[in-house]
Amino acid sequence: MSSTLLSRRDLRFLLYEWLDAPRLTERPRYAEHSRETFDDVLDLAERVAVEHFAPHNRAADTSEPVVDGGRVRMIPQVKAALQVFAGTGLLAASMDESVGGLQLPHVVSAAAFGFLQAANVSTAAYPFLTLGNANLLLAHGSAAQVDRFVRPMVEGRFFGTMCLSEPQAGSSLADITTRAEPQTDGSHRLFGTKMWISGGDHELAENIVHLVLARIPGGPPGVKGISLFIVPKVLVGEDGTLGARNDVVLVGLNHKMGYRGTTNTLLNFGEGVHRPDGRAGAVGYLVGEPHQGLAQMFHMMNEARIGVGAGATALGYTGYLKSLAYARQRAQGRPVADKDPTVPQVPIVAHPDVRRMLLAQKSYVEGALALVLYCGRLLDEEKTAPDPADRARAHLLLDMLTPIAKSWPSQWCLAANDLAIQVHGGYGYTRDYDVEQHWRDNRLNPIHEGTHGIQALDLLGRKATMEGGAGLELLLETIRATVSRAWKADGEAAELAGQLGTAVDRIAAATRRLWGSGDPTLALANAGVYLEAVGHVVVAWMWLEQLLVADAAGGGADADFYAGKRQAARYFFRYELPRTGPQFDLLDGPDRTTVDMRDSWF
Numbered sequence: 001m002s003s004t005l006l007s008r009r010d011l012r013f014l015l016y017e018w019l020d021a022p023r024l025t026e027r028p029r030y031a032e033h034s035r036e037t038f039d040d041v042l043d044l045a046e047r048v049a050v051e052h053f054a055p056h057n058r059a060a061d062t063s064e065p066v067v068d069g070g071r072v073r074m075i076p077q078v079k080a081a082l083q084v085f086a087g088t089g090l091l092a093a094s095m096d097e098s099v100g101g102l103q104l105p106h107v108v109s110a111a112a113f114g115f116l117q118a119a120n121v122s123t124a125a126y127p128f129l130t131l132g133n134a135n136l137l138l139a140h141g142s143a144a145q146v147d148r149f150v151r152p153m154v155e156g157r158f159f160g161t162m163c164l165s166e167p168q169a170g171s172s173l174a175d176i177t178t179r180a181e182p183q184t185d186g187s188h189r190l191f192g193t194k195m196w197i198s199g200g201d202h203e204l205a206e207n208i209v210h211l212v213l214a215r216i217p218g219g220p221p222g223v224k225g226i227s228l229f230i231v232p233k234v235l236v237g238e239d240g241t242l243g244a245r246n247d248v249v250l251v252g253l254n255h256k257m258g259y260r261g262t263t264n265t266l267l268n269f270g271e272g273v274h275r276p277d278g279r280a281g282a283v284g285y286l287v288g289e290p291h292q293g294l295a296q297m298f299h300m301m302n303e304a305r306i307g308v309g310a311g312a313t314a315l316g317y318t319g320y321l322k323s324l325a326y327a328r329q330r331a332q333g334r335p336v337a338d339k340d341p342t343v344p345q346v347p348i349v350a351h352p353d354v355r356r357m358l359l360a361q362k363s364y365v366e367g368a369l370a371l372v373l374y375c376g377r378l379l380d381e382e383k384t385a386p387d388p389a390d391r392a393r394a395h396l397l398l399d400m401l402t403p404i405a406k407s408w409p410s411q412w413c414l415a416a417n418d419l420a421i422q423v424h425g426g427y428g429y430t431r432d433y434d435v436e437q438h439w440r441d442n443r444l445n446p447i448h449e450g451t452h453g454i455q456a457l458d459l460l461g462r463k464a465t466m467e468g469g470a471g472l473e474l475l476l477e478t479i480r481a482t483v484s485r486a487w488k489a490d491g492e493a494a495e496l497a498g499q500l501g502t503a504v505d506r507i508a509a510a511t512r513r514l515w516g517s518g519d520p521t522l523a524l525a526n527a528g529v530y531l532e533a534v535g536h537v538v539v540a541w542m543w544l545e546q547l548l549v550a551d552a553a554g555g556g557a558d559a560d561f562y563a564g565k566r567q568a569a570r571y572f573f574r575y576e577l578p579r580t581g582p583q584f585d586l587l588d589g590p591d592r593t594t595v596d597m598r599d600s601w602f
């Protein structure tokens, strides 16, 4: 099957020629798998994406969910597609066999899920959230909670959400006020309002398992007093039977720019509309220990952040493939060197400026996919590397890369969608082509799961300084290892290695200068520029890695494919990496312009 969702050839290159995913099958966890089973999973995901997710992508956008008599109504194709997906068992692709999973490497399941995100990101959001929810409970829930809530999620009978945000507390979770009152039977009753909850209400599943951050009265203020609770929409008996409605109610749906097929909700907990055991209050079950909620939620958020980067990549990727197909068939204008109006017009792909827009997209989306899959591979290393030191190393590197894997694709694959619209000309601005929807859908990604600004604070404020700077040092050392290999490879790779080596040194110098200022306000005022500069250097590294593989592969029947990889790497180093020069100059200051700006001067 060949679709305009993701390129199978590129996935083969990344998974097999670069990341050597089949090698993972030498490890006990993945011993049941082989390259053939990986290919089967990719085939299956692509088929489900093409046949069941893509066909209603536009309908989910134009006929968004509505509330009707207190119930959410949406187009039936969403439920039908999700039932097909549940039947594939792919939701639990990476989970343990003991809970019904396939124990597939993360790097492969991330690639497979990418097809669904590219085909229809709003329908894919329901299993995406459910998976994150289930993985969190597998890590921190009790065995009984896993039986009661995770198993039905794995079977596709229950869906999950994550309820962090409140109307007054989005980026600042320290300020949440939802409270959880302990009950004599060990459960809690929750009272409060949660805003922006994706998948917060619908009739796609038998039940919805909300994971809710709330405060137990008397706990410490700020993030140290936040606990995590399971709050099902419908109460579940110990034997798994569904009981009464819990006291969680839908106040309304938010009407969004994109991602419209995913319900986005304002939910009230404990309003007294439903009264379990005759009393107001949403019944909730504490996960793990009290006051550990944010740390536990980070388990889900880190996974979700890489998943957001993957979703942004998928949207950028499909937009690129669609604009490429368009550019090959749209005839317009003639070459500069031959303007004879009596000869037919040429396809727009013949114009260098259109090729620039396509090359930019190619370098963003294939660079982002490489980064996202590299992170998936690190997750597999973290879980299964035979040497504990390698596991610890993978964990640290992944922690360091997470804000970049979330933010870089969210920024640059959105830019790719913008270029995909531009390649379509006026047609791109209409709703007759998919690319405008991809852009609107993708516009969410720099906002949710921690905004771009919050990721920047995370990278410079926490990750670059954690463990005395060990995470940053590891990242730079890992990039330098690629630089050394490229030096030895000689030729163009060595030339690009010189550029990358200089950029890596500039990251180290900028970090020292920023924190050396002794003024955290000044340092963190530059966090956004730092995130963007480091992100570009990291993706340049991804491109040098790909160039080395392409150079080693030579050509043969796939000569054009490898030439395309080399040209995109060249493009990234010539057009993109140099953008970081002025950014590092600012960081070296460190620049004070934003700090010195006064509110009254606007």
Ligand SMILES: Cc1cc2nc3c(=O)[nH]c(=O)nc-3n(C[C@H](O)[C@H](O)[C@H](O)COP(=O)(O)OP(=O)(O)OC[C@H]3O[C@@H](n4cnc5c(N)ncnc54)[C@H](O)[C@@H]3O)c2cc1C
Pocket (backbone or CB within 6 Å): 161, 162, 163, 164, 165, 167, 168, 169, 170, 171, 172, 195, 196, 197, 198, 199, 256, 259, 264, 444, 447, 448, 449, 450, 451, 452, 453, 454, 457
């Ligand atoms: C479609 C959609 C789906 C969502 N799904 C969910 C969900 O399922 N569950 C959930 O819990 N939440 C969800 N969210 C909420 C989302 O995570 C928040 O919108 C996001 O965290 C930002 O919070 P906010 O909207 O309150 O913006 P604010 O926090 O008010 O931020 C506004 C601006 O100020 C900046 N800013 C804020 N604080 C700082 C600071 N300290 N330093 C520098 N800059 C700062 C931000 O970067 C941003 O640019 C969703 C949001 C949307 C739009």
